[in-house]
Amino acid sequence: MNIGEVASRAGLPAKTIRYYEDIGLIRPARDANGYRAFRDTDMHKLTFVARARALGFSIDECRTLLALWEDRERASADVRAIASDHLTRIEEKIVDLEAMRDTLRTLVASCAGDDRPDCPILSSLAEQER
Amino acid sequence: MNIGEVASRAGLPAKTIRYYEDIGLIRPARDANGYRAFRDTDMHKLTFVARARALGFSIDECRTLLALWEDRERASADVRAIASDHLTRIEEKIVDLEAMRDTLRTLVASCAGDDRPDCPILSSLAEQER
DNA sequence: TCTTGACCTTCCAGCGGCTGGAAGCCCTAT
């Protein structure tokens, strides 16, 4: 399988797949003409990584998850720990974003949004004291 | 005022402030010894930017907001539009993160997390069909 | 006066995770 087909099957840009090879996530074989020759195992790995990335795991976490996936002796606790840490970070990020959202909503709601210059958004950003 | 004091007052690392000068967000004067000499206006701008950044605005948005802030003829509609677009993007990000969170919660909950290798998290990432 | 140590300066490189673009080879169809 050439990179184009792999890309469309995995739902990843070809560039990204080349990058994943660069950083050693996958190691596809090569045809005589120099083209990457992807086997099913490569395809599976890429699908795995694509899903893990879609869940927000970092590349390094993906690397570890891949390794655990390939290790039939793994302890599920190791996998769970990674996922659980990641979940915590996501929850924290959501909290941060919700705080921003709430502030922004208030500011946007308080601004007339017409052709006059008075703007509570700017005033709030510029405020001397809190 | 030297950069150290400005940094602690604005709650920004000195490195960041130098970077902001680099990209033209601020233009502090210089003392004879080459040290940056921050005036009150610089300080105000930095505080403004720090607050805008804390609300998640990009550097480019901060640049625009700064310019609007300094423009007494601005229309509040222009400010509101930027804030409103940003709010929308944040809301979208929250939705994305919540989807990840929900999936991750389900996966984490379904994994025994002991020393056995069976792991629904890995199985889910590896699943052939959806 | 000398020294220490905290502060300041510039410059260069690297983080994560791609992404764009140039230059050139390969393959298939007409």
Next chain:
DNA sequence: ATAGGGCTTCCAGCCGCTGGAAGGTCAAGA
């Protein structure tokens, strides 16, 4: 023979800093 698409490598850039090296400056204390 040629046109087109797909493939290759390599280099540079995105964002917003951040770390570190190498060196100048300043105030306080011995």
